[in-house]
Amino acid sequence: MATVAEMAGVGAGTIxxxxxxxxxxxxxxHSDLKKRIFDAINDQYPESSSIRERFLHIAKTLLGYCISSxxxxxxxxxxxxxxxxxxHRREKLFGKKERDITTDLFYEALEKQIVKDLPLAILxxxxxxxxxxxxxxxxxGFIQLxxxxxxxxxxxxxxxxxx
Amino acid sequence: MATVAEMAGVGAGTIxxxxxxxxxxxxxxHSDLKKRIFDAINDQYPESSSIRERFLHIAKTLLGYCISSxxxxxxxxxxxxxxxxxxHRREKLFGKKERDITTDLFYEALEKQIVKDLPLAILxxxxxxxxxxxxxxxxxGFIQLxxxxxxxxxxxxxxxxxx
Amino acid sequence: MATVAEMAGVGAGTIxxxxxxxxxxxxxxHSDLKKRIFDAINDQYPESSSIRERFLHIAKTLLGYCISSxxxxxxxxxxxxxxxxxxHRREKLFGKKERDITTDLFYEALEKQIVKDLPLAILxxxxxxxxxxxxxxxxxGFIQLxxxxxxxxxxxxxxxxxx
Amino acid sequence: MATVAEMAGVGAGTIxxxxxxxxxxxxxxHSDLKKRIFDAINDQYPESSSIRERFLHIAKTLLGYCISSxxxxxxxxxxxxxxxxxxHRREKLFGKKERDITTDLFYEALEKQIVKDLPLAILxxxxxxxxxxxxxxxxxGFIQLxxxxxxxxxxxxxxxxxx
DNA sequence: GATGAATGAGCGTTCATTCAT
DNA sequence: GATGAATGAACGCTCATTCAT
Numbered sequence: 001m002a003t004v005a006e007m008a009g010v011g012a013g014t015i016x017x018x019x020x021x022x023x024x025x026x027x028x029x030h031s032d033l034k035k036r037i038f039d040a041i042n043d044q045y046p047e048s049s050s051i052r053e054r055f056l057h058i059a060k061t062l063l064g065y066c067i068s069s070x071x072x073x074x075x076x077x078x079x080x081x082x083x084x085x086x087x088h089r090r091e092k093l094f095g096k097k098e099r100d101i102t103t104d105l106f107y108e109a110l111e112k113q114i115v116k117d118l119p120l121a122i123l124x125x126x127x128x129x130x131x132x133x134x135x136x137x138x139x140x141g142f143i144q145l146x147x148x149x150x151x152x153x154x155x156x157x158x159x160x161x162x163x
Numbered sequence: 164m165a166t167v168a169e170m171a172g173v174g175a176g177t178i179x180x181x182x183x184x185x186x187x188x189x190x191x192x193h194s195d196l197k198k199r200i201f202d203a204i205n206d207q208y209p210e211s212s213s214i215r216e217r218f219l220h221i222a223k224t225l226l227g228y229c230i231s232s233x234x235x236x237x238x239x240x241x242x243x244x245x246x247x248x249x250x251h252r253r254e255k256l257f258g259k260k261e262r263d264i265t266t267d268l269f270y271e272a273l274e275k276q277i278v279k280d281l282p283l284a285i286l287x288x289x290x291x292x293x294x295x296x297x298x299x300x301x302x303x304g305f306i307q308l309x310x311x312x313x314x315x316x317x318x319x320x321x322x323x324x325x326x
Numbered sequence: 327m328a329t330v331a332e333m334a335g336v337g338a339g340t341i342x343x344x345x346x347x348x349x350x351x352x353x354x355x356h357s358d359l360k361k362r363i364f365d366a367i368n369d370q371y372p373e374s375s376s377i378r379e380r381f382l383h384i385a386k387t388l389l390g391y392c393i394s395s396x397x398x399x400x401x402x403x404x405x406x407x408x409x410x411x412x413x414h415r416r417e418k419l420f421g422k423k424e425r426d427i428t429t430d431l432f433y434e435a436l437e438k439q440i441v442k443d444l445p446l447a448i449l450x451x452x453x454x455x456x457x458x459x460x461x462x463x464x465x466x467g468f469i470q471l472x473x474x475x476x477x478x479x480x481x482x483x484x485x486x487x488x489x
Numbered sequence: 490m491a492t493v494a495e496m497a498g499v500g501a502g503t504i505x506x507x508x509x510x511x512x513x514x515x516x517x518x519h520s521d522l523k524k525r526i527f528d529a530i531n532d533q534y535p536e537s538s539s540i541r542e543r544f545l546h547i548a549k550t551l552l553g554y555c556i557s558s559x560x561x562x563x564x565x566x567x568x569x570x571x572x573x574x575x576x577h578r579r580e581k582l583f584g585k586k587e588r589d590i591t592t593d594l595f596y597e598a599l600e601k602q603i604v605k606d607l608p609l610a611i612l613x614x615x616x617x618x619x620x621x622x623x624x625x626x627x628x629x630g631f632i633q634l635x636x637x638x639x640x641x642x643x644x645x646x647x648x649x650x651x652x
Numbered sequence: 653g654a655t656g657a658a659t660g661a662g663c664g665t666t667c668a669t670t671c672a673t
Numbered sequence: 674g675a676t677g678a679a680t681g682a683a684c685g686c687t688c689a690t691t692c693a694t
Contacts, residue, residue, distance in 0.1 A: 491689090501689095502690085505691080510690085
């Protein structure tokens with residue numbers, strides 16, 4: 001928190017005027033980041049194309065965002081694998097949260113029997129989980145991504161969920 | 164470390180008789196766990212079956228282990244997403260470590276052009292990453308796994324990597 | 327550090343607002359103390375008197391300070407015989423530190439061949455070392471210093487170094 | 490203590506059969522060392538020469554020992570500036586300890602009014618203190634001792650105490 | 653006598669949070 | 674509203690000593 005305050009050019013106590021706790025700050029940053037990603041997805045979202053097309057659009061946009069914004073991605077990763085992330089997903093799955101574009105897509109795909117008959121949580125992990133993992137490998141320098149590789153990896157995610 | 168000592172019913176210093184540092188303790192627990200998982204995989208490993216059969220055996224064994232040993236799995240997850248895990252994977256990918264059964268399988272599958280032309284790291288993430296994620300969702304009570312679901316999820320992982 | 331904080335009537339962490347580490351605290355106390363001693367020496371320093379007179383002034387001021395400030399002296403002793411003190415003297419002997427009043431005096435005395443042809447380090451030990459030792463003996467109650475004794479001891483130190 | 494035991498090739502507990510505490514071990518090592526030094530001094534001690542001659546013999550032997558046995562000297566230094574050393578000197582000054590060769594020399598010198606009229610403790614510090622300090626400077630690499638330098642330094646110590 | 657595994661108080665340091673100014 | 678000095682429980686680790694074998 002001291003570092004955050006310093007980088008923000010404010011006093012250490014000032015943060016607590018705008019955020020109740022460190023946790024609240026983190027959750028809000030995460031919300032903000034999520035909003036930005038969904039904005040990127042919604043931009044040029046092929047609303048009336050096939051489910052496959054829409055999935056590929058989401059997947060590529062997500063992966064592209066993670067690769068081009070390494071700091072934001074690093075935060076996202078840490079959030080995901082922390083108690084914050086667990087609480088967030090629990091809320092998303094069981095809570096009263098309004099639907100988002102990915103949830104809608106999967107519900108539609110399940111209805112039309114285009115994807116495997118699996119719970120939403122699993123479809124998420126099969127369809128989008130590997131993308132984040134791939135971005136992590138890229139960020140760590142374990143792999144050098146190129147367009148063909150991205151194409152094949154995203155295609156793989158689609159194969160994982162489709163019937 | 165204080166908690167570990169307390170739960171073990173020993174003094175704080177006793178741990179340091181058996182493990183040089185906290186890090187050494189963590190790495191050794193991980194090694195031990197990995198060995199147990201590979202033992203489980205090697206047990207009844209269908210050496211002479213198809214690559215698909217072998218992959219499915221590994222995937223199911225891995226998922227089964229994670230589901231039936233929730234504490235061990237929780238440790239494995241934390242390790243994976245910590246600097247220890249990053250160092251471990253870096254070593255596995257670039258280091259002089261002897262090959263393991265999964266690496267061998269993927270190399271063979273790449274050679275025979277049975278799986279997509281992707282780096283080992285990505286094949287791992289597509290093929291096994293979602294399984295750990297699914298186990299996590301199960302452990303957190305987000306999903307109730309049944310045999311059909313496991314079958315479909317594992318099948319999805321195979322679809323993700325196969326050509 | 328816990329004891330220091332307690333005696334200062336502050337929390338354990340408070341010290342670290344003013345001093346980066348325990349070492350920094352110790353070094354700063356030492357600097358402060360050294361400054362006070364040099365201030366005492368500079369006060370009424372017989373600039374234009376003989377080298378002998380100037381040496382005796384320094385020696386008596388130093389001994390007087392050590393006797394009248396037993397706590398400060400105790401710190402000085404501990405510092406001197408610790409790795410901090412060794413590093414400090416190494417810096418003083420070989421480093422780029424600006425000269426101080428005692429170094430200047432010894433250089434002048436060497437040039438004028440008034441003191442024995444010995445390295446600075448040895449002149450220090452012969453000329454001032456015993457004074458600190460005498461102060462220690464006094465602080466420990468091993469001896470009861472009186473003016474005559476101080477006079478003779480300081481005179482002895484002068485005899486040790488002069489030609 | 491663990492290191493001592495290891496270097497001695499015995500178990501950690503074995504030390505405590507022969508020495509009640511770590512402190513007792515240290516005190517005994519010191520006694521042993523002191524004995525060795527006095528043996529070196531007694532060897533070829535010029536019993537019937539002048540006090541000056543005898544002092545110079547002791548001083549040179551002491552300095553020579555410290556220079557040629559750096560490990561032993563390091564121990565001696567640490568002992569001297571520790572609570573052990575303080576207790577030891579208190580005992581030596583006020584206790585029932587039998588006289589040693591240096592004490593005898595100083596008593597004789599005081600009687601014959603050859604040395605300054607100062608307490609034994611101060612004579613020790615003026616006469617022998619700088620020698621240990623010089624050995625320390627040598628051990629730390631602060632000075633490079635040669636025969637002339639040793640001669641002048643020891644001479645200085647004599648000048649410090651003689652009338 | 654000899655062993656060495658076990659102990660636990662204490663070390664220097666951190667950091668999210670508070671509150672008087 | 675803004676500040677930043679103050680807090681103190683908790684961190685990983687050490688080491689002189691003990692005692693069952």
